[in-house]
Amino acid sequence: MAEAERFTALYREHSARVYAYAVSRGGRGLAEEVVAETFLVAWRRLDVVPAAGPGPGPGPVPWLLATARNVLRERFRDEVRQRSVAEELRAWVTGSAEDEVAERAGLLAALAALSEDDRELLTLVAWHGLSAADAARVVGCSTSTFFVRLHRARRRLEQAVRQADEPPAAPRSSLTEPPRAGLPPAEPSPVGSSPTGRSRTGPAAAGPSPSRPSPSRPSPAEPPSRPSTPSRTETRS
Known part of the structure; x- marks a missing residue:
């Protein structure tokens, strides 16, 4: 049949x-x-x-x-199954996270990043509990071929977990940023001057400052004029 x-x-x-x-x-x-x-x-x-x-x-x-x-x-028992999957996968990777929840989430995220074929190989053994021979029958290959494919899938999973555990690169500081193409590097400011162009001790030098009217001083009083003396001709007459 x-x-x-x-x-x-x-x-x-x-x-x-x-x-x-x-x-x-x-x-x-x-x-x-x-x-x-x-x-x-x-x-x-x-x-x-x-x-x-x-x-x-x-x-x-x-x-x-x-x-x-x-x-x-x-x-x-979905939750129990997920925990058993995480425990089985932890045996294939090196290191462990301090937070169990974050570790399980990272492992499941790494597993989701794999191809569908790799996920099937790993879950048939770790999730469904099949032997290599039975899992090979499920996917339609020989037992030796299944072992090779399973080994490669485990290595790709380890690489995905390591990449997920790497901290993100720190942003480059603007102080060390190279000058943009086509623009000259900025010249250092002279000592004692601030970036706004004003000195630390006085107003900005750019442009004349408005003149303030100086307070007018009172002019000194003129001395009284001396009385004129009669001329000799006038006295004689």
């Missing part, structure tokens, strides 16, 4: 049972999403899903319900 036909038969025969299990655990609003994710995992890992046979074997139902249980656990 081809894979597509086997998967169609698997869904037709057992989706109702998975749906009933999801309703009993998470309600009707979440059941359809749980069924969809469960059979998505079943499609990706169809080679490990037990086939239904005439013998007394367990068949695919226990495997499907266990997968649905894991999906529900991830839905209900």
